[in-house]
Amino acid sequence: IEDGVIKTESLGTSRLTPPSRPHFIGAVVVMEATALRGLTTTQVADYASMRAFAKLDPHKFDKTKVSTILTAINAPMDSAVPLTLTEWDLGYLRGLYASSVESYASSQKGEIKRSIREELSGKVRPRN
Numbered sequence: 001i002e003d004g005v006i007k008t009e010s011l012g013t014s015r016l017t018p019p020s021r022p023h024f025i026g027a028v029v030v031m032e033a034t035a036l037r038g039l040t041t042t043q044v045a046d047y048a049s050m051r052a053f054a055k056l057d058p059h060k061f062d063k064t065k066v067s068t069i070l071t072a073i074n075a076p077m078d079s080a081v082p083l084t085l086t087e088w089d090l091g092y093l094r095g096l097y098a099s100s101v102e103s104y105a106s107s108q109k110g111e112i113k114r115s116i117r118e119e120l121s122g123k124v125r126p127r128n
Contacts, residue, residue, distance in 0.1 A: 027052035035073050039081075043072050046085045054096060068092075091119030 029048040036044055046069045050056060058070040068088050072081040085093075095115025099108040 031073070038077060039072055040083070042084050043069065043081065046089070047072050050085070050089055050093075054092060056092075087119045088116055091116035094119065 029051045031044070031048070039047075047058075050068070050070055051058070056070060058074055061068055061070050062074060066088055067082060067086045069082045069085050070089075075081045082089075092112055092115070095112030096108065098115060099111035
């Protein structure tokens with residue numbers, strides 16, 4: 001177990017696929033109650049979902065113009081925050097889970113970027 005993720009060996013490895021891959025077994029998101037003031041249950045649930053499913057650091061979005069639910073907790077009181085998952089959030093999750101778990105990070109990043117662009121442009125590909 002490494003970083004709360006169980007690692008298992010795959011049968012065949014190459015320069016295109018890593019020798020092991022993580023398996024999602026569960027997640028726990030702990031939030032300070034005072035940080036939730038002014039947020040709806042939908043905002044809290046969507047924030048927790050992004051933290052659990054995507055393992056993103058919300059502090060990396062403090063100085064960006066990316067519209068994401070991950071800014072809801074750190075935003076100053078009375079500032080505008082997304083009401084729910086944004087198009088960026090949905091694109092990120094679609095790209096993350098559409099990419100092969102057997103791919104290296106650079107390949108997954110490419111899939112995530114493409115998915116975010118599609119989501120933001122409104123040209124989401126139908127699922128097979």
